[in-house]
Amino acid sequence: MRRYLLGRLWQSIVTLILATIVVFVGVRALPGDPALALAGEDRDPESLRAIREQYGLDDSLLVQFWQFVSHAARGDLGQSIRTGESVTTMIANALPVTIELSVLAILVASVLGVGAGVVAAVRRGRPAEWAANALALLGLSVPNFWLGLMAILYLSVALGLFPASGFVPFFTDPVGNLHHLILPALILGTGLAAVIMRQTRSSMLDALSADYIRTAEAKGLSPRAVIGRHALRNSLIVVVTIVGLQLGALISGAVVTERIFALPGFGKLTVDAVFQRDYPVIQAVVLVTAAAYILINLLVDLLYSVIDPRIRVRGDA
């Protein structure tokens, strides 16, 4: 187990280094001179030279890369070109919002999706399965932005149940924080729940037809133990994979939902940076996203080995 852990950790570090190189080269390969972008209207050669000097743009790529990595390692991701604010601070402010939103959305999606998937598998060919399938199809087909707008229109504006937009930090006001996030989390979660439900249903059907389920029934176990313990545990591997991928996608891609609910999250930061050609911010945002994916993948792999003992032992061999 320990060897498996160390191996996975090492792989993650190598991936992160590769991701850093790609991000660095990618930003440098973008067309246009950053100095020109930085200078704005003021294009005289003197100030351009000063800017290049200040940002180290005259140095060789290797030196620049070393500068970037050594600063990043110390938690310094540079300054925003537009606001002059520290990029690290900007990310530190935006990321928690998105992480909280993503985790809440994934919780909603997992509970709804796994629940409906199990019901659909167990009640196969009966009305409950048709209902679950129909809801899943609906969840997949209805775009989030429309659902979000409708929710704001009816639940927030007409009924006043939830705030229509904005954000309160958790540590300032935990209740207000959840109150602001619950609607966007539900909206994000329902779409994802559909995918999880389909996956849970099909892997549950596989598991339920397995020989060990017949054994569990022959042992006289209750349906709850047979379905909830024996079948579900075996179906979770695939579901965990899907949930992990979704979580990664949420952290970098809750852009539309964050926009609709005016949440100051990571998606909003990304879009703003791209529109304003704020290179240091873009670079940092991409790097953090890559790191998030790597971390989530690592967690998913570790979860696999918790769920399925066969993976643990294979890693030891």
Add this chain to the structure above:
Amino acid sequence: MNTVLEVKNLSVTFRTEDGTLSAVDRVSLEVGESEVLAVVGESGCGKSVSAMSLAGLLPRTATVAGSVKLDGIELIGADKRTLRSIRGREMAYIFQEPMTSLNPVFTVGHQIAEVLRTHIGLSRQAARDRSVELLKLVGIPSAERRVGDYPHQLSGGMRQRVMIAMAVACDPKVLIADEPTTALDVTIQAGILDVLRELRERLGTSIVLITHDLGVVADLADRVAVMYARRVVETAEVHELFSRPQHPYTAGLLGASPAAGRHAETHRLNEIPGLVPVLAEQPDACTFADRCPRALDTCTASEPNLTPGPHRVACWNPVREPVEV
């Protein structure tokens, strides 16, 4: 001898898209205390379906009729709660595939302990201790260590021993072993049969042994029921059946099995001509008539019933002379 399990006129039909399909037709069996009854027959003759139907383990598409009495308690039509309290406790199963019949994500100790916790309400620790004892009982070496193993860490023979340990955990009255040795190597088979024999002697468990292997039957069974095309065609005490088979199908089966000391040049194995009839057809005749070398006109016109007595046979023209096996 007290009868522990009494099966009368057990019929099983399946609803399929092409209509109703009969899988078991009016099967009657009796199993006495600490008796081993072997149910033999070819694949598809209905022996496994009969076994599964005893404790209501068939899928929802199956309809079961007739009577199954375990110690006088009727199981057919019993509610689910009653059936669950009997499964694993009074009537336990061992299946053919030890590779897939254990859940890969739980330790073998957990899977044995589960039965004890469900039926006897043992504490976690007591159930674990008992699991170790059970693993020792079925001959698993260093049981204290093996109890924490996952199924994939054990060989096929060891897994089947675990299945047996799980089945006898609550000291059931009847153990139903559905082809328990079919998926195993011959050397491993012998070990498993030894375990079953010992359990019968030590715990007095009655065993219903489902198999197509006549060697296994000769090794372990007290009595034999031969099934052909969803019916029981002959039942008798094991030596009686092997030396004086009366049904032409039984005689054919015995003639088709190889024996030690015979060579291919001098003794060719006999085969039974033709194929087992398709399940959907249900003629009002002997189901073996088409393939039977001794068939008469009566055989295709009406169905023979089992004769009374200790050696029962359903045949219009039974074999009377003892056969050399």
